[in-house]
Amino acid sequence: MLHTRTTPVERRRSFRERLASGRLLRVPGAVNPLSARLVEETGFDAVYLSGAALSADLGLPDIGLTTAGEVADRARQIARVTGLPLLVDADTGFGEPLNAARTVQLLEDAGAAGLHLEDQVNPKRCGHLDGKTVVPRAEMVRRIRAAADARRDPDLVLMARTDARGPEGLAAAIDRAKAYVDAGADAVFPEALADEAEFAAFRAAVDVPLLANMTEFGKGPLLDARTLENLGYNIALYPVTLLRLAMGAVEDGLRTLAAEGTQASLLPRMQTRSRLYGLLGYEQYAAFDTAVFDFTLPPGA
Template structure:
């Protein structure tokens, strides 16, 4: 069957090994399990599940309305169909600190390679919106420590995200990041940095892997992977790109269908039936089914 052919432990180790190369790991955000398979099929080495994308998929704003079990369920559906290591957005951890501990173990059980926790207050909001608020540093340190204590696989990547740049300034955000590393965070996600100088300042100050969030229409410049490599960043994240592309195409298609009364002009822009079937593994399913059911039942007596 065309499920993943690797174990969660193998995928976690693969992520750790890849991050140790010093080359930026380009990580697109999947919008559903099928798109995660396409991310793999087009040659990327990891995938991501965005909290904003999951919320949008449920018709909700990204303000902390989803639950840990909803996120874990989508994660399990995704890791089932790809051999790539998958990172997930765990928001603020869904509780203090026992909820954080439960979240870490739910995400481990879902087959993920790692997660990130952020230092926003609840209810949280998109990291590139104004009006954010962050918890005090000791409270976020407790979140990180709870995550570390709850983790059972030491290769499961625990990343701490700080949203403090927009609230307390760059220096405070760097100081927070240092504290989160001291608490056991394996990597740092500095959210909503304003320019290359700020990306560089984080790299000089923090000794663990760093993630650059290249989300569209946000507060950070859209830097190329070459620039991020020169700046020393380890992960280039594109969390919502596929959702925005897909929804833009869907909206255009609906308007065309309404205006023209047929989808015929849209056919060149569509994924073909044969390509979809290829991604879904129809041939593999058929071969497996034939191999299993290759006998005739005995005659009735």
């Protein structure tokens, strides 16, 4: 009720422990704080704030138009309502190494358990589009070092994402990942790997926790959790799944409403009022103020 009962320090420590457990963590991206509660309730291991999902939620393409402040605000909103560790997409750090350092501290203050920085040029683009450009390896090393130096809580997980597979090839992406680990990254996010063999090659070459991005309609295969665990990956990320499901349902619902002039046929597909109120914790709020929840829901509401 009101907020989670765990502290950011506890969630960061928990995230590190889970990453070190050797089992695969399943991490969906939250559309908003309410969906983050559902992620927790349905038994997932952590929750993710996707830059692509946030951009889309703001009506913007994922081309580096969001700001560090907007990302930190949404991170703070999500971290307030869930006891799960929150991993945040920090894009390129929103500028030069000094900007990346400030971004780390903004997200630390917002309650993030971890964040990832990528080696694309600024402004970036979606990791599964053609035409990506990456910065020189030395520049990304400076970005990672600045981020690591800015970290005040040593348990905050700093992850390096490399988008080099597309423009430079797999071997170059692996070499970059190793350099980023040497610069202070705790984990690596290899973006847009082409097939299962490339996932295996990356795992064989890099000895820190690895994230597998299972985004839909992308360049790589949608590997199931068992396969990823057998490959030795530590995180299975589903960054935009919930947004795509939600927006598909919204679009279908609007077309039905426009065609039929009523939402009556849509009722079986809706979350009920009682389910929504339960998720929001109305009854728990009543412990603070009985005037908040002093009514009885009608049958079937």
